[in-house]
Amino acid sequence: MDMNRRQFFKVCGVGLGASSMAALGMAPPTAYAESIRHFKLTNTRETRNTCPYCSVGCGLILYSQGSGGKNVAQNIIHIEGDSDHPVNRGTLCPKGAGLLDFVHSPNRLTHPEVREAGSNEWKRIEWSDALDRIARLMKDDRDANFIERNDKGQTVNRWLTTGFLAASASSNEAGYITHKVVRSLGILAFDNQARV
Numbered sequence: 001m002d003m004n005r006r007q008f009f010k011v012c013g014v015g016l017g018a019s020s021m022a023a024l025g026m027a028p029p030t031a032y033a034e035s036i037r038h039f040k041l042t043n044t045r046e047t048r049n050t051c052p053y054c055s056v057g058c059g060l061i062l063y064s065q066g067s068g069g070k071n072v073a074q075n076i077i078h079i080e081g082d083s084d085h086p087v088n089r090g091t092l093c094p095k096g097a098g099l100l101d102f103v104h105s106p107n108r109l110t111h112p113e114v115r116e117a118g119s120n121e122w123k124r125i126e127w128s129d130a131l132d133r134i135a136r137l138m139k140d141d142r143d144a145n146f147i148e149r150n151d152k153g154q155t156v157n158r159w160l161t162t163g164f165l166a167a168s169a170s171s172n173e174a175g176y177i178t179h180k181v182v183r184s185l186g187i188l189a190f191d192n193q194a195r196v
Contacts, residue, residue, distance in 0.1 A: 051095075163191070
């Protein structure tokens, strides 16, 4: 082997440094075949959904664990962008990338709550009670404030004391039906997060 003095000192220095690091416990551990980690999404259930944050409507893939039985709660363990979705093509903004924290937040409401007039605390109610309450309050307000004709006697069918705010995470079909229902009630103050 043809080696000059400078190369000899380099090889010796590298050998001395490597043996010193190994003696100090920095040698790589022995790799065994059974220590291979399994892919974390192997036994998960894949569900496609839409991001709930803004009006862009990015596609998501939710991965959940659970047997899929009737009374078994699914636990979402991973969320990523849907690469087949035409809007985001698999990418997510920082809010969308942090959705797993949103889903597992201890402060996230999972049941409807109501605060009665004059009270300073929120009370949990059932979904059926919440829907009945909303329907009753809307009916009472519409009966009291519905305008069938204007001052000129023209039919207008307006309900001006109630507004409706829709979300953009629903499909076009759901948005179309929501628009038809709101307009058929006579509500003029109708807005959507996506401004469609």
